Amino acid sequence: MAWLGLSNRQSKRLAALALCCVSSVWADEPWLARVQSVEPNRVTLAIENAAESGPHSAVVAVDPQSGPSGIAPGQLIQVWPGQPPGPDGIWNQARLVPFERGPGVTDRTGVRARIMFGAQRGFGGGRGGR
């Protein structure tokens, strides 16, 4: 990295940082899961893309203060499982992500309309759209 004006030590630190970022970006494989039940502090899931050796269902802990936002029984969601569950069998670091689809997707500031996030949200709308 001499062309960037970095020393060997700085280059190694930069490479380690990049490796850390890349490894976090392509970390674990997500689940496609159907929500079975929703409680204030936990969500029970059926895993639709379960590997043969992996779990076919899971109980995931959620923050009781914020709750499982935007999630309802029967819904298909994306789940990033994070660390394996503890002795109680509850996954404590999982992230539940509802798929953004349908007519209820918000577009504050209109950024998605301007970046052409679907025809109905204003591609080519010009001034006064959305």
Added chain:
Amino acid sequence: MLLFSCQTSADDIELSGEASVGYDTNPAQSHASEDLAFAHIALGAVKTLNLEQSDLRFALDGWYHDYEADNDSYRLSLSSAWSRPIARDRGLLTFSVSGAIYRDALVPADARNEGALTLRYDHILNARDTVGLSAEVRRLDYRNPSLPWSGRPGSGSGRQNSGGRCKPSGRQGPRRRSAALEQRRNDQRSTIALDATHAWSPTLSTRITLAHARNASTVALESYDRNGIGLLAQFMLNNAWRLESGLGWSRSDYSHTQRRLERRDEELNAALVIRHRRGARELFCSLDWIDSDSTIDVHSFRQQVAQCGMAWSF
């Protein structure tokens, strides 16, 4: 910047609001820009009916853009969307009908009534990937007749006052002959778009969109074909902070031009939004940048918009 927002829920009707203030370097999107500060407020009400195997959603939305001086604009829209999951919920088909009125004191020529039919299909391919296909037909009936060659305010039409405001089309004095040549404008815009979303990690997802639009206008100079591509990246920095970054490009080829000059507009836009969620409230700030180059100089413009605000949603 001043922030304000409110949202409440009454029975099963969701009421939401958001407010922001900001600065726009070229609100009229004209060649000769005139910058203006603004305050923006938006309100919405949504009622969803859960039918046996589908949902029916009614939405009433409105926003008011309060620019400096007498340059305000507002939009009211009413829409109804029917959506039905198919393929064991992997697919979602949505059909919507909407109508809107848009009024604009800054550029009266843009004031219009709109009606649109939209069909969209979303499909979950796997845990990481989704695709969507949209098709829309939109009718735009412009309220004020205008001279087809006058360009946008500030682009040399001479119809702009010192505050950057375009004067309404009068029919007296020396403008009488021009007024007789003003045309009513009705557009029909057909758009089709394909998008694909990929989740790279728990914290990063991207969406790429390809779109084509054809605008047929009673004012021949406003008929065009537009092709575009857009890329949107979302970073979930943690449970509270989210960053959205977008980049888009489009090219518009106009069917008819004056004096047989070819008109082709190329537009590049970029956006950066940061959001901070605090319970049911969300703070947000955004930066937008548009650079539109035309083969006919008076149609080129640059615009930057910065705004910050707050919203409250469930």
